[in-house]
Amino acid sequence: MSGDAKAGRKPPAETSGRLFELPPELAIDTEVARRVTVGFIRNQLRQAGFERALLGLSGGIDSALVAFLAAEAIGPERLLCVLMPFRASSAGSVDDARTVVERLGCASELVDISPMVDGYFGREPEPGAAGMEGLEASQLRRGNFMARQRMCVLYDRSVTWGGLVVGTGNKTEALIGYTTLFGDSACAFNPIGDLYKSQVRQVAAAVGVPEQIIRKAPSADLWPGQTDEAEAGFTYPELDRLLFWMIDKRRTDEELAAMGFPAATMERVKRLVATSEFKRQVPPVAKLGPRTTGVDYLYPRRRPGSARR
């Protein structure tokens, strides 16, 4: 946006409209979004006294976009992308992640988390640390465990790489709680956490994330063929629109119904949002002393002296 504020502005949906469905009310100025998020990454690192960053690159659009933004903010040579597939992850995911790494020219590492997961849940017929019942663990337990193993790897690599972990979760999944607490949501800071999935797609298209990554169906990639939208039962454009009007624009249930949102969807989404409130907040501390963190001891995270050096 340097120089004339209007000069850098492009109509956002026109070039990218073929790639994905964009509800018009969610259209944003991608140039402003890029500028703010890149500045945010740079500032968060500088204020913490770090020059390097790392993130878990899944091959999906969210982490690909953050990788592009981080590479722009600090230069690809200061960015480490960690690929952490599990045995059952699709080969396509790793290929897409590699494409991003090649495109950016950043450092990358591949850590296969299968032995870590097997070490706990076991692998037929061998039980792991969880004992025999671990062999029967549900997909939900396995999914959460994998997300937390990836967090462990990232935070370990943050020491060897000497950088901060950049978050890659979007606003849609945070609001409905489609995320693992202390797993994929764990990070030092998150540049895209206030962008809905539809807006992530828009910015991704604008900054040059490879098309096949923008096109493919979003997936947690925990088992073959899994997709977010099949699991949730509604599409991202539908969900994003509903969340936008419900939360950002404070529309009442009656108003939302009049706009044509199905009652069953509204009911379900409202419940998802309410039941996942705990995932979006710092754990509460019982108030006992005269000054309590987060209650009446309120300092900016980045204050004089807070940087590492």
Place this chain on the structure above:
Amino acid sequence: MKPLRIALAQLAPRLGVLEENLARHSALLAEARAAGAGLVVFPELGLTGYQLQDLAAEVAIRRDDPRLMGLAAETAGLSAIVSFVEEADDHRLFIAAALLEDGEVRFLHRKLFLPTYGLFDERRFFAAGDRLRTVESRLGVRLGIAICEDFWHMAVPETLALDGAQVLINVSSSPGRDLAAINEVGLGTAVSWRTLMRTYAQLTTSFTIFCNRVGMDETISFWGGSEVVSPSGETLFTAPLFDEGLYLVDVELGDVRRERIGLPLLRDERPELHLRELRRILAERTETTLEVASEPPAGHRSKPKARTAKSKTQGRKPKAR
């Protein structure tokens, strides 16, 4: 009349690092002076950063603090507006903007309206000012100085203009938000401010200067876009969004007279009418409040609307007006 060169210091303060921000102000003052500026405007809390929370008490300074006096000493033949956390004698903390001229602190404005909603929490940490005055500047014009949210209340620019201001100055730390694709700059906040500044300049037939900071505090991005608008409402200059810099704008102060002769809006203002009606409105509000307070316990009256209607008709005292 020689044109006045205004320097807009659209800077990114370091949060809570007073000494560094003082040094930056000092350097920019020198740069503006060398560039021939007569008026240098720094943004709201440029000396401290915005998102201070409990740091506010730690960076607060008195209006006679030697560090502020030191900065003032660098304004011989120059006018500068700087902003900081001011600690009063009774230890209330204010968001303040000072006019420094010819080596002294000539005037101090304390922010009147402290937003405490949405992403703002100012009332928790600061006291609100209660004086709104203009100041005669060495520039030969009266200045009306306000801080950010002050200009989201129409009475502020209006009162300043009626009090003789020919140049309205708003210093801000406006957080960018409401990302949009459908308006002129892609940022809802920026569009709102531009609309306000043009409207105030036009309606008060005054120069209107807006200096907004850039950079980030915590999660908030400040968007810059500082502006100078002429007394006819024409935008003379708009600084880029998000870019730090010292931006120079030349204005003809004589335009104020020309505009006011041609468009005598201020001549035609009716402050006495406004005052009379304001008194009536306040009296009616008090009446309503008293009546609500003396209301019998709930039961036989259900609609608050009926109550209001009553207070306006039967409830009015037969007082001479």
